[in-house]
Amino acid sequence: MTVLPANPMSPRPFRILKVVRELSDTFTLLLQPETGGAFSFRPGQFNMLYVFGAGEVPISISGEPAEDRQLVHTIRSVGPVTQALGRLKAGDVVGVRGPFGTPWPVEDAFGDDLAIIAGGVGLAPLRPAIYQALANRPRFGKLIIMYGARTPQDILFRKELEKWRSRFDVNVHVTVDHATGQWAGRVGVVTKVVAKAGFDPLHTTALVCGPEVMMRYAVEALEERGVAASKVHVSMERNMKCGVGLCGHCQWGPHFVCRDGPVFRFSDVAALFPVREL
Amino acid sequence: MVQIEGLGRIIDEHPFFRGIDGKFRSLLVGCAANERLDAGQYLFRQGGHADKFYLVRAGSLQLEVHAPGRTIVVDTVDEGEIVGWSWLVEPYRWTFDARAVTLLRLVSFDAKCLRGKMEADAELGYEVLRRFVPVIGQRLAATRLRLIDIYGPGE
Ligand SMILES: Cc1cc2nc3c(=O)[nH]c(=O)nc-3n(C[C@H](O)[C@H](O)[C@H](O)COP(=O)(O)OP(=O)(O)OC[C@H]3O[C@@H](n4cnc5c(N)ncnc54)[C@H](O)[C@@H]3O)c2cc1C
Numbered sequence: 121m122t123v124l125p126a127n128p129m130s131p132r133p134f135r136i137l138k139v140v141r142e143l144s145d146t147f148t149l150l151l152q153p154e155t156g157g158a159f160s161f162r163p164g165q166f167n168m169l170y171v172f173g174a175g176e177v178p179i180s181i182s183g184e185p186a187e188d189r190q191l192v193h194t195i196r197s198v199g200p201v202t203q204a205l206g207r208l209k210a211g212d213v214v215g216v217r218g219p220f221g222t223p224w225p226v227e228d229a230f231g232d233d234l235a236i237i238a239g240g241v242g243l244a245p246l247r248p249a250i251y252q253a254l255a256n257r258p259r260f261g262k263l264i265i266m267y268g269a270r271t272p273q274d275i276l277f278r279k280e281l282e283k284w285r286s287r288f289d290v291n292v293h294v295t296v297d298h299a300t301g302q303w304a305g306r307v308g309v310v311t312k313v314v315a316k317a318g319f320d321p322l323h324t325t326a327l328v329c330g331p332e333v334m335m336r337y338a339v340e341a342l343e344e345r346g347v348a349a350s351k352v353h354v355s356m357e358r359n360m361k362c363g364v365g366l367c368g369h370c371q372w373g374p375h376f377v378c379r380d381g382p383v384f385r386f387s388d389v390a391a392l393f394p395v396r397e398l
Numbered sequence: 399m400v401q402i403e404g405l406g407r408i409i410d411e412h413p414f415f416r417g418i419d420g421k422f423r424s425l426l427v428g429c430a431a432n433e434r435l436d437a438g439q440y441l442f443r444q445g446g447h448a449d450k451f452y453l454v455r456a457g458s459l460q461l462e463v464h465a466p467g468r469t470i471v472v473d474t475v476d477e478g479e480i481v482g483w484s485w486l487v488e489p490y491r492w493t494f495d496a497r498a499v500t501l502l503r504l505v506s507f508d509a510k511c512l513r514g515k516m517e518a519d520a521e522l523g524y525e526v527l528r529r530f531v532p533v534i535g536q537r538l539a540a541t542r543l544r545l546i547d548i549y550g551p552g553e
Pocket residue numbers: 166177178179180181194195196197198199200201202203241244245356357358359360382551552553
């Protein structure tokens with residue numbers, strides 16, 4: 121259970137310091153509070169971002185949890201509100217409510233191998249957990265990051281992935297679904313990487329974020345390797361309105377994703393997550 | 399003899415044949431050879447005669463298809479996996495190019511030799527096919543997953 125901010129329903133103005141174009145349809149906003157003090161959050165939590173005249177959407181925080189003066193969000197433009205966010209420039213103001221929701225249980229994984237599995241823009245909600253894991257690197261066994269994207273051009277945070285890969289104490293596996301001959305990296309689904317990654321299944325905590333279909337198959341690959349469903353955590357997305365468990369908009373089975381999630385222990389939601397045969 | 403013992407051990411340790419009965423292993427060794435290929439070289443080309451199949455011992459390779467003006471990479475195959483099942487079904491032609499991404503170490507099996515032994519010994523035939531079917535199933539599931547375009551806009 122997380123502690124809600126003082127006034128969860130009223131947005132706080134944040135000014136855009138910088139917009140970073142990550143991919144053709146994805147960008148990162150660096151924000152600073154106009155009023156009030158520092159902004160702290162836990163990896164996996166999200167904010168409701170309000171664009172004046174367009175509406176409000178839930179977006180995970182993608183920045184460094186130890187940094188409390190700057191708020192970072194990475195957003196993919198898919199519809200009216202995210203497109204409106206994409207049109208904003210440095211100096212513009214957005215309304216922010218949050219942080220809301222359950223965090224990635226990074227600290228509970230101390231002593232285990234940590235397997236981080238991301239697909240597409242799903243790497244953004246996991247990036248704060250990666251920062252936290254790197255800051256506590258000696259407390260884990262293996263740290264394995266497995267990332268799948270559509271094509272080499274769709275690889276999010278590519279420079280950072282390269283930087284992490286160059287460390288001796290992190291294993292980074294990147295795979296794409298489609299590539300041409302210029303790509304020397306791996307082609308294939310991320311679930312295949314899961315099947316082959318060298319973690320110890322009995323002592324592994326897995327954090328999974330990406331499109332639902334990808335998560336289903338990634339969890340299946342983890343279970344096939346022998347990782348217990350209680351040690352697998354997934355981040356869910358549902359449409360939201362209030363963000364604080366009042367309106368019921370984000371109901372998923374018996375859960376409200378905004379309040380009981382977005383990060384769920386897989387064993388708690390497995391029944392809502394049927395694996396259909398492809 | 400040393401070479402054959404070495405091959406038997408390699409076959410035993412490779413995930414594809416792990417746990418195989420000793421009597422089948424000796425039959426397999428008779429059709430097997432060690433091979434290596436430098437990065438960038440082609441193991442086989444699309445349309446070519448599929449006269450072998452391979453266990454990848456070390457390194458990785460890409461399966462590629464050529465379309466006018468571009469090469470599309472279809473899959474990556476790594477250490478611990480196998481390449482090729484075109485040798486199993488007529489007309490025994492490769493359907494992809496296979497290019498080494500890194501230095502490759504492989505065990506190849508002569509298709510004619512192996513098919514002959516599988517026909518003569520139905521138990522061996524069943525054992526080999528039993529190991530191929532899940533690999534084909536996994537690759538089919540992976541292909542379908544990619545057809546869904548899971549990272550595309552909206553689900
Ligand atoms: C807890 C939580 C955290 C999230 N974190 C992020 C994040 O860090 N970055 C980010 O870019 N998005 C994130 N999202 C998704 C984001 O909230 C939606 O993309 C957004 O609400 C879409 O609003 P819209 O008005 O732009 O488009 P809408 O009009 O709501 O949707 C437009 C089209 O996009 C499709 N769509 C809607 N949501 C998604 C989605 N999640 N994925 C793919 N297609 C979708 C719809 O089916 C529709 O076809 C998160 C969602 C939740 C619940």
